[in-house]
Amino acid sequence: MDPVRPESDPARPESDPVRPGAADGVIATRGLTKRYRGGQLAVDGLDLTVPAGSVFGFLGPNGSGKTTTIRMLMGLIEPTSGTARVLGLPMPRAARTVLPQVGALIEGPALYGHLSGRDNLLRLDAADPTADPRTRGARVAAALERVGLAAAAGKRAKAYSLGMKQRLGLAAALLRPRRLLVLDEPTNGLDPQGMREIRTLIRELAADGTTVFLSSHLLDEIEQVCTHVAVMARGRLLAQGAMADLAAGARDRLVVTTPDPAEAARVLKEQGAADVTADGDKVTGEPPDRDLAEVNAALVAAGVRVRGFTLRRASLEDSFVALTGEGFDVAR
Template sequence: MGAVNAAGALLGAPPPLPGDPPAGSDIRGGHAIVTTGLTKRFRGGQVAVDAVGLAVPRGSVYGFLGPNGSGKTTTIRMLLGLVAPTSGEWSLLGEAMPAGLARSLPRVGAVVEGPAFYPYLSGEANLRRFDAADPAADGRTVRRRVGEALERVGLAAAAGKRYRAYSLGMRQRLAIAAALLAPRDLLVLDEPTNGLDPQGTREVRTLIKEIAAEDTTVFVSSHLLAEVEQMCTHVGVMRSGRLVAQGPLADLRADGGGPRLRVETADAAEAAALLEAAGLTGVSAAVHPDGIGEVTADLGDAVPERLCALLVTEGVRVRGFGVVRPSLEDVFVGLTGEGFDVGA
């Protein structure tokens, strides 16, 4: 890792992205992960990660979002010391890397592309073997710690069940349990819901929220917008190796525009005229082949209930009425002009 300059205060980054700490501030103390200009080039000149500057607040659930092949896993491998960056600086839990790996990694739990378990051993026996491979683990407390980890992920009742009989959701929860055999300040999960059915996805999502509620910072990568939107407080968006957006989820949504009013009615022209007369901006109307129209407008500070009462009082036949707020997909398309995987 000689190519990485891990000394210094991790300052002097390129122009900050939204959500970056103020320039010149001590960003390590309040952040679980910080990177400055983190870059990885492979042989042949391929740039997998291009000058990424992450700032992951302590106590957050940070969604590291991007399509497959955008550089998420390579970034995670660099953070954990599994791959040497070509250039750049980074810190974990306030420790400058790579010099601080020995001090910080015992406080970090990670599931990167899933650990390998023995199919014919039980979940409990697998965790015991996993724990035995950790030189820092205390063998005198292994029974208690394994039991607590299984309880924490909801697998205590299945502790004696063979791994090969576990569902995909149970296997992913066991992997997370393996990462929690010791107290962790930071949990790094690479695509934790990848390949899971809806039930398994809900199980893992609920578990991540519970872990975060115990003051553990969770850094979770995903290519699914819907999943990140449901469980994360902060988001970083990767595209082709670059970080194109970063910040609190609520702030990114606000950057995508304010709430929009949507009215479904057979009297689209009349509804649009009334909303414009009421002072709403951005009013547009479209009529579908079946004669039912959709009218949308920027809600601004208007009260939706009063607008609905106005339309009804003026004889507009309202079939549907609601307020639509910008989704993470809307924000992403606005930032990049490209589509994204939103499925689960």
């Protein structure tokens, strides 16, 4: 793939679309900072790189700066300092060139409630000066079908459920082929079946070469669909990289279920387990570097009544807690 020329290179006009895959990533920020009036620091010196072709999960608790970052990337608000490049071009200065190549669903879709789902999409497509009006109806029908709204296309948007509105917003982002898809909480309001369908859609888009940037508070969703991930807290980036590398930052846990937690904890420590804690009838710890069958035998020999003995593999949530020192509120 051809490298992206510097912005000042006269061989490439500003209007020439830039293919993702530059060395700096489809999205690249350097020192990106946003400070609001009153001194509130929402994003603090963010250095983020989103590889081409990835499904990139953007994680963080409420108030961590995720949505503010997305709004700066899309040119909706100006950064206080630092730079952001999307598809190789500076934002917000190159927004007219970049945004036609980007599909986005940010903070929920803005819809005309009195219009049907189909008419909402027709109106949005007509507002795109690069869209061919001769194929508008076919594009709208295909987008509705892809998000499972074909049967409800004639229904007024104000009668849509929250999940249906999310689907319609996704359909709007998919009216044209996109090089980058930016989704802020795309499964908000969806039932489990709808969430599975959105996961499948994201995988299909990535397989077709679209880079997907996905902000979500649902750790399980991120873990199932993303190839790369970044973690933010209190406006700062804590970690980023391939999903497997981030998961490796957390340790597996040995979990023993027993009515004798105090004695079990003592034996586990003797056997070399680290960070041993007891909570009710559950005793957990980092497993010792030895055959776990021997550890189980030591528990039984000490008279511990073992009702459960399992090795729980490290999850994305474990990595998140290890990085931030706090839990992840999935209910908000």
